[in-house]
Amino acid sequence: MEFGRPSATVSRFPPVPRDPGFAVYVHWPFCAAKCPYCDFNSHVRHQPVDQERYASAFAREIAEMAKRSAGERVTSVFLGGGTPSLMKPETVGAVLDSIAKAWDIAPDAEITLEANPSSVEASRFRGYRAAGVNRVSLGVQALNDADLRALGRLHDVDQAREAIGLARAIFPRLSFDLIYARSGQTVEAWEAELTEAIDLAADHLSLYQLTIEEGTPFYALHKAGKLKVPDGELSADLYEATQRLTEAHGMPAYEISNHAVPGAESRHNLTYWRYGLYAGVGPGAHGRLMGPGGRHAVATERHPETWLKMVEDWDSGIVTDDALTPAEEADELLLMGLRLAEGIDLKRWRRLAGRDIDTEVEADLRAHGMVERLGPDRIRATPAGMLVLDAVVADLA
Structure with a gap:
């Protein structure tokens, strides 16, 4: 596929299997700065993180999760965060090697790493590819410098465009995120921005409406009347414009916020949405694994340093391991x-x-x-x- 707009009729990807597969999620909890809309388990540390120590802890928890999912074949790995592109390529390689030692890995496994489009992080892209990453998900969030500043992002639009081009040249697959229903945004402005995004996109876009999450700086500003976001009617108009434009350009929605050229859907996220099994590794990670009595909801300690000490002492940071009733499973499936x-x-x-x-x-x-x-x-x-x-x-x- 040439650089530019995806074809509306031709896909270079084989159909994604209907089987949910088995996924491994690895959570890197550190960020250079905390975005004001974010309620994820992410933390800013002003001293360098001991990446070798964390890689060793990941290896131990991976081995423990593999014991709880013996016989599974990994169809996707997702390194999320936080900001995984703050990891050195050597750290990513060590984590992926640990996963390969613990489980059988499908030959066509999807290996995704979340990255920010800053020039420092983009400089590591070739190292991540050499480590085994074959899909990158860029946190672009806006193609408008004023809105990027309002969202607390550390990159500008030029850096975003450069990172997208570099990622397209290095990785077989690429996705990037945009947030819409931003303060002051009109349907016309969003349509222009989304059209540019479609032109830049390789095969996948994640398009999220801005939500005001309790406990975030945006929540406090919104509650004080200092941050206004589109009302319900305008939000619906923005959503409908999103569906119309992506469908017209060959990237229909396959999930409420995710759009892809047919065959380029995220296999990892489909494991979640098709209610498959997955292991969650790292601070604050969640998983669904089979255990005594059926499917278990498994979660690890959220605080990074506390998780690290737990793993070094006991091989995992698991704090929740609850057997789900069939009724609870049915609700989650729905x-x-x-x-x-x-x-x-x-x-x-x-x-x-x-x-x-x-x-x-x-x-x-x-x-x-x-x-x-x-x-x-x-x-x-x-x-x-x-x-x-x-x-x-x-x-x-």
Whole structure:
């Protein structure tokens, strides 16, 4: 594919398998600065992090998680954060080597690393590729310098464009994130920005509406009336413009906030949304693994230094290991699967829930254009339903 707009009709990618696969998520919790909208488990440290010590701890926790998922074949690895591109390529290589020693790795496994587009971090791209990364996800967030400053980002638009071009030249696959429904944003401005993003994109875009999360600086500003964001009607218009433009340019939504050339969907994230199993490694990571009694919700200690000490003492930082009831699994399957354009397999949901979808509730949602059937055993949210997905899931559950 030449640099430029993706084809609306031709894909260079084979179809993504329907099997959810088995994924490994590795959380690098450190950032150069904390963005004012972010409520992720990320931390700023003003002294250099001992990367060799953390790599050794990752290896120990990886080995422990592998014991709990023996026989699985890894189809994707995701290095997320925080800011994983603050890791040296040698650290990334050590982590990926530890995963390869612990599990069988599929030959076509998707290996993604989240990165910021600053020039310092982009300079490491070739090292990450040599370490085994074959997909990069860039946190661009805006193609407007004023908004980048308002979002607390440390790069500018020129650096973002340069990083995108460099990533396209080095990695087989690329995604980048944009945030919309920003303060003062109009539909026309977003359409122009999104059109440029589509021209820059290789095969995948993640397009998120700005949400005001409690506990963040943006939350305090919003509560004080100092930060205004688009109202519900304008947000809906922005969402609809997003779907229309990406569809027209060959990158339809396959999930509520994710768009791809067919075949270039994120295999890692599809594992989550198709309710597959995955191991979570690192401070504050979550996983879903099989254990006594069925599927377990597993989570690790959030505070990085506390997690590090726990792993060095006991081989893991696990603080939660709860067996899920079939009803809880059914709710999670519904919550995750209805985010997808392909919807959910009702046969699988019935096996977990021990019942069928309430016919009256479904009929009411269908009458209001919120859900639709794709054959007798598959249901999905419509575009209108995606706008109020939490309510749709609550009704069906």
